[in-house]
Amino acid sequence: MPGFLIDLDGTLYRGTEVVEHAAEFIELLHEKELPYYYLTNNSARTPDTVAEHLRSLGIRAETGDVITSAQAAAAYIARNQQGNRVFCVGEQGMIVAMQDAGLTVTDERPDYVVQGLDRELTYDKLKQAVRFILSGAQFVLTNPDLLIPTETGLSPAAGSIAAAIEAASGSKPVLIGKPSKIIMDYAIERVGLASSDIWVVGDNLATDIAGGVASGCRTALILTGVTTRGNQEELMRKYGVSPDVTADDLMHFAEKL
Numbered sequence: 001m002p003g004f005l006i007d008l009d010g011t012l013y014r015g016t017e018v019v020e021h022a023a024e025f026i027e028l029l030h031e032k033e034l035p036y037y038y039l040t041n042n043s044a045r046t047p048d049t050v051a052e053h054l055r056s057l058g059i060r061a062e063t064g065d066v067i068t069s070a071q072a073a074a075a076y077i078a079r080n081q082q083g084n085r086v087f088c089v090g091e092q093g094m095i096v097a098m099q100d101a102g103l104t105v106t107d108e109r110p111d112y113v114v115q116g117l118d119r120e121l122t123y124d125k126l127k128q129a130v131r132f133i134l135s136g137a138q139f140v141l142t143n144p145d146l147l148i149p150t151e152t153g154l155s156p157a158a159g160s161i162a163a164a165i166e167a168a169s170g171s172k173p174v175l176i177g178k179p180s181k182i183i184m185d186y187a188i189e190r191v192g193l194a195s196s197d198i199w200v201v202g203d204n205l206a207t208d209i210a211g212g213v214a215s216g217c218r219t220a221l222i223l224t225g226v227t228t229r230g231n232q233e234e235l236m237r238k239y240g241v242s243p244d245v246t247a248d249d250l251m252h253f254a255e256k257l
């Protein structure tokens with residue numbers, strides 16, 4: 001009985017628009033009682049908000065079905081045991097994940113600087129992050145994307161903020177999000193199956209498929225997002241990975257199972 005780790009943007013929805021056959025695919029997994037989780041590199045939204053967004057698009061989702069890079073970052077820090085004081089450069093999803101894991105969110109003597117997308121970033125926050133890292137705090141990055149598409153065009157994402165902190169502090173961050181083994185191991189543990197029994201399903205070769213391959217999962221590339229029939233070969237060469245299965249949409253993937 002396989003389990004599934006399913007990407008969100010480009011796989012189940014594109015912004016505020018649901019991807020064709022996405023709701024149908026999730027219903028099918030639910031009916032067959034196959035374990036599945038939604039796995040996102042987005043650290044800005046809480047699992048609650050992600051589940052609500054999915055439901056608003058007609059996709060079955062509970063808070064507990066959602067795994068975010070902020071949760072994986074919090075689990076990594078809690079397990080690392082080099083202190084539990086965390087300075088956050090991020091949004092609500094990150095702060096809640098840190099608190100839920102029993103960590104102390106603070107702007108005094110932190111052991112870690114955790115950074116993701118922060119749409120209320122100020123120079124002051126940037127300065128604090130850099131100074132804490134220069135004083136020995138460990139730099140942790142939830143997701144490396146440089147740009148995100150928004151309704152009004154491309155906007156700088158978490159990776160661009162990280163580039164500024166890295167340049168100023170001279171420290172490279174520990175990367176948590178896909179394709180990092182840190183989020184993949186965390187997610188595989190939540191599913192509770194051997195990695196060889198888990199399908200990683202997504203639209204992005206560099207994150208979903210590379211992360212799945214590196215952690216020994218089966219991988220399904222769905223051509224409803226950033227990868228298309230036209231650029232697939234070129235991107236496979238660029239990132240040096242190929243999926244076990246390629247499908248035009250999620251129900252097309254279900255037929256191949």
Ligand SMILES: [Mg+2]
Nearest residue numbers: 007009010203
């Ligand atoms: Mg995606």
